[in-house]
Amino acid sequence: MTAPDRRTGQEDEAVDPTDLVVDARGLRCPLPVIRLAQAVRDAETTLVVEVLATDPAARADIPAWCRMRGHEYLGERAADGGHAAYRVRIAPAR
Amino acid sequence: MGHRSQTLLQPDRSVRSGWDYGRGVANPLPDRAVLDAAPGPLHPVARDTLLAALEAGWADPRRLHREARTARRLLDQAREVLAAGLGVRPPEVGFAPDGPTAVRWAVEGLRYAARRRGPRVVASAVEHSAVLVPGRHLLDSSGLLQPGVDGRAGPPVFETVEVDAEGRVDLEAWRRAVEVPGTTVAALQHANGEVGTIQPLEAAHGACRHAGAALAVDAQASLGRVAAPTAYDVLAGDAQSWGGPGGLGVLVVREGTRWLAPGPANPDASLTGPGGHAAWVPLALAAAEAWQQTAADREGDAAEAFDLVARVRAAAAAVPDVEVVGDPDDRLPHVVTFSALYADGEALVREFDRRGFAVASGSACTASTLEPSHVLAAMGALTHGNVRVTLPLRAVAPDRAASVAAFCEHIGPVVQQVRDELGASRL
Numbered sequence: 001m002t003a004p005d006r007r008t009g010q011e012d013e014a015v016d017p018t019d020l021v022v023d024a025r026g027l028r029c030p031l032p033v034i035r036l037a038q039a040v041r042d043a044e045t046t047l048v049v050e051v052l053a054t055d056p057a058a059r060a061d062i063p064a065w066c067r068m069r070g071h072e073y074l075g076e077r078a079a080d081g082g083h084a085a086y087r088v089r090i091a092p093a094r
Numbered sequence: 095m096g097h098r099s100q101t102l103l104q105p106d107r108s109v110r111s112g113w114d115y116g117r118g119v120a121n122p123l124p125d126r127a128v129l130d131a132a133p134g135p136l137h138p139v140a141r142d143t144l145l146a147a148l149e150a151g152w153a154d155p156r157r158l159h160r161e162a163r164t165a166r167r168l169l170d171q172a173r174e175v176l177a178a179g180l181g182v183r184p185p186e187v188g189f190a191p192d193g194p195t196a197v198r199w200a201v202e203g204l205r206y207a208a209r210r211r212g213p214r215v216v217a218s219a220v221e222h223s224a225v226l227v228p229g230r231h232l233l234d235s236s237g238l239l240q241p242g243v244d245g246r247a248g249p250p251v252f253e254t255v256e257v258d259a260e261g262r263v264d265l266e267a268w269r270r271a272v273e274v275p276g277t278t279v280a281a282l283q284h285a286n287g288e289v290g291t292i293q294p295l296e297a298a299h300g301a302c303r304h305a306g307a308a309l310a311v312d313a314q315a316s317l318g319r320v321a322a323p324t325a326y327d328v329l330a331g332d333a334q335s336w337g338g339p340g341g342l343g344v345l346v347v348r349e350g351t352r353w354l355a356p357g358p359a360n361p362d363a364s365l366t367g368p369g370g371h372a373a374w375v376p377l378a379l380a381a382a383e384a385w386q387q388t389a390a391d392r393e394g395d396a397a398e399a400f401d402l403v404a405r406v407r408a409a410a411a412a413v414p415d416v417e418v419v420g421d422p423d424d425r426l427p428h429v430v431t432f433s434a435l436y437a438d439g440e441a442l443v444r445e446f447d448r449r450g451f452a453v454a455s456g457s458a459c460t461a462s463t464l465e466p467s468h469v470l471a472a473m474g475a476l477t478h479g480n481v482r483v484t485l486p487l488r489a490v491a492p493d494r495a496a497s498v499a500a501f502c503e504h505i506g507p508v509v510q511q512v513r514d515e516l517g518a519s520r521l
Contacts, residue, residue, distance in 0.1 A: 030435075037518070057458040
């Protein structure tokens with residue numbers, strides 16, 4: 001098993017502009033990850049997705065989902081409003 | 095199957111209970127499979143000893159009358175049994191109200207004794223909350239950082255060391271952390287109770303010695319299931335891990351270790367051992383009995399459990415998008431945890447329960463704190479959809495193998511059912 005992904009970098013929007021926002025605020029685990037998976041199920045090109053979530057498990061589970069699915073976890077972006085914003089680069093579905 | 099035929103006390107079969115507790119789990123209802131044995135049921139022989147001890151060991155062992163002297167003798171006997179089992183001397187063995195308290199005292203006592211040499215504590219990121227919560231409190235209450243020599247902010251007074259994807263502490267990072275000046279105490283578990291991974295105690299203890307730090311080892315998950323560790327300065331455990339009663343933690347302070355309980359000196363040190371906790375004698379006796387019974391069967395039980403867990407690991411890994419975590423080989427024989435993507439941990443536990451299987455979970459939704467298991471998170475493992483199995487001793491659950499075989503058949507269907515309920519079966 002590969003080492004856990006410990007990136008917590010603040011991503012520059014200009015470097016990796018967000019293509020899609022998944023708003024999972026107020027949803028309890030595993031729904032944020034399910035919403036993310038549903039949103040990118042048939043992605044045909046690479047895209048950068050930002051998931052907004054209040055669920056504390058999302059911090060661990062979105063990077064874990066990326067690892068299990070072969071996507072790239074870009075890190076957590078500072079967000080105000082009592083939620084977190086997790087950024088993911090989706091590799092297209094084959 | 096190994097059983098010690100001689101018990102510490104002859105049970106008094108004339109004692110009849112006026113209460114109907116229902117069928118204890120040592121005689122489980124035929125339609126229940128107990129696969130969460132942390133804590134687990136009392137070893138049946140220890141239960142008999144506990145009942146007998148209620149008659150013989152109720153008195154205060156500090157008093158002078160005959161009943162008190164009997165209680166004192168039984169307590170000393172219990173301590174001798176446990177000390178022999180742990181490979182230490184009786185005066186090195188103390189008790190605590192439970193395992194987590196023993197762990198907390200282990201660290202606190204090392205820190206208090208070293209207070210003039212340095213205040214810094216290092217712990218792995220997967221230690222029990224009995225280490226991590228007081229540690230975080232140290233950070234909060236010290237105003238974050240201990241001051242450096244030149245007046246600038248110094249290193250943190252409490253620091254956790256990362257683990258790899260299998261939950262094993264990073265030894266290079268551990269060495270660096272304990273070498274930081276002012277580090278006098280380190281805490282590392284013998285093995286992790288959630289995922290089973292065994293920690294590199296010898297190497298970690300060697301690094302501590304080199305750095306002048308003392309090592310507290312949490313063996314709550316391992317005592318009685320694998321050989322007791324030896325690479326420690328202070329050891330903490332819980333009688334429940336070897337089929338003993340609740341309410342009895344064990345604290346071992348090796349001779350020559352600088353360990354001191356904060357507060358006034360304990361006048362009953364020869365009675366209580368380190369920690370000053372006056373254990374209820376019947377509990378100590380039941381714990382000693384459970385130790386002897388479990389020790390007689392330990393290797394055979396562990397070998398069988400290891401294979402049963404291997405079966406669970408394989409069955410879980412065969413289900414799509416299920417991740418089995420922890421070292422598959424260098425692990426406790428009786429613990430396994432797996433996480434199912436797109437499944438809800440609470441729903442999984444409830445469905446397994448409905449089907450007759452008692453299991454635990456490290457998912458956020460199953461914890462009163464609504465935080466996911468810090469162990470799983472530190473490993474980078476999936477925390478949702480988590481199911482944790484801790485096998486009971488075979489002496490406690492003779493149908494254990496059949497329970498595991500049945501459980502393996504249900505893993506796939508239960509995960510599928512919960513995913514269907516969430517509308518997540520085709521992701």
